[in-house]
Amino acid sequence: MTILVEQPEFGVEAEETKVHVDEKELVLDGGFVVPQINSFGHTFRDYDAESERRQGVENFYRTNHIHQTYDFVKKMREQYGKLDRVEMSVWECCELLNEVVDESDPDLDEPQIEHLLQTAEAIRRDYPDEDWLHLTGLIHDLGKVLLLPSFGELPQWAVVGDTFPVGCAYDESVVHHKYFKENPDHYNPAYNTKYGVYSEGCGLNNVMMSWGHDDYMYLVAKENKSTLPSAGLFIIRYHSFYALHRSGAYKHLMNEEDVENLKWLQIFNKYDLYSKSKVRIDVEKVKPYYLSLIEKYFPAKLKW
Numbered sequence: 092m093t094i095l096v097e098q099p100e101f102g103v104e105a106e107e108t109k110v111h112v113d114e115k116e117l118v119l120d121g122g123f124v125v126p127q128i129n130s131f132g133h134t135f136r137d138y139d140a141e142s143e144r145r146q147g148v149e150n151f152y153r154t155n156h157i158h159q160t161y162d163f164v165k166k167m168r169e170q171y172g173k174l175d176r177v178e179m180s181v182w183e184c185c186e187l188l189n190e191v192v193d194e195s196d197p198d199l200d201e202p203q204i205e206h207l208l209q210t211a212e213a214i215r216r217d218y219p220d221e222d223w224l225h226l227t228g229l230i231h232d233l234g235k236v237l238l239l240p241s242f243g244e245l246p247q248w249a250v251v252g253d254t255f256p257v258g259c260a261y262d263e264s265v266v267h268h269k270y271f272k273e274n275p276d277h278y279n280p281a282y283n284t285k286y287g288v289y290s291e292g293c294g295l296n297n298v299m300m301s302w303g304h305d306d307y308m309y310l311v312a313k314e315n316k317s318t319l320p321s322a323g324l325f326i327i328r329y330h331s332f333y334a335l336h337r338s339g340a341y342k343h344l345m346n347e348e349d350v351e352n353l354k355w356l357q358i359f360n361k362y363d364l365y366s367k368s369k370v371r372i373d374v375e376k377v378k379p380y381y382l383s384l385i386e387k388y389f390p391a392k393l394k395w
């Protein structure tokens with residue numbers, strides 16, 4: 092089933108999506124209600140709104156932008172590519188996420204497992220036949236376990252937040268862009284031009300993204316031979332790449348397959364972002380369904 096609304100153009104906020112307008116909220120034809128405000132009374136992804144989370148989120152992005160360099164990402168990819176830390180199932184990993192708090196998110200202070208289930212269940216209601224997309228919703232943020240001791244206890248700036256390419260100029264649409272002025276790559280002529288070390292249409296697969304939960308979870312899914320379709324893996328890998336999927340930056344690096352997959356990512360993003368709420372999901376009730384999907388698309392035990 093398809094959502095019978097036009098997808099917003101790049102850079103156009105969801106409020107402008109052509110849907111039924113009901114004073115405070117928007118109803119997508121599939122049934123999903125896009126709220127106008129988050130749990131803190133602000134519009135979503137408003138990084139300047141005065142709220143209890145604002146300063147912490149800005150500090151987070153400052154450190155993130157200073158430290159995410161080309162060399163750092165290369166090192167992390169090599170290190171984590173070994174997948175030699177933990178062995179466990181996908182569901183065990185979901186349960187671990189209960190311990191995790193994300194300091195980069197202005198819209199959410201609930202335990203992460205709630206967010207996973209809220210995303211997955213909202214997608215399931217509107218796209219009942221796309222079971223791969225339900226599972227993608229459930230697992231897209233599992234990479235945040237990198238914050239936990241057995242996964243190397245990485246600092247928040249190396250795990251969460253929006254992602255962006257390294258090895259070429261940092262685009263102005265990246266949240267709190269000004270802090271890149273403190274990043275050494277910003278002054279390196281090999282890395283600070285539009286293309287940097289890349290070329291027109293080279294494909295995102297050849298681009299190094301800032302290191303975090305997206306790229307890590309993609310690696311885990313791919314190396315453990317998940318049978319999720321390419322769009323599912325793409326969503327996991329680039330769901331935090333707002334500069335691309337919301338602002339349309341870096342499109343010159345995409346190839347044809349990326350263009351196709353981006354359509355699914357933009358659908359997914361609505362559910363990832365706007366399902367964040369205080370409404371709890373009954374974990375035990377939905378667990379059997381998700382266990383059956385995990386069994387369909389993943390081996391019983393994965394290397395992490």
Ligand SMILES: O[C@H]1[C@H](O)[C@@H](O)[C@H](O)[C@@H](O)[C@H]1O
Nearest residue numbers: 193195196251252253330331
């Ligand atoms: O703060 C959030 C959070 O870390 C999400 O998991 C990530 O996907 C978003 O891009 C980011 O804005």
Ligand SMILES: [Fe+2]
Nearest residue numbers: 231232330331
């Ligand atoms: Fe995420």
Ligand SMILES: [Fe+2]
Nearest residue numbers: 206231232363
């Ligand atoms: Fe998410």
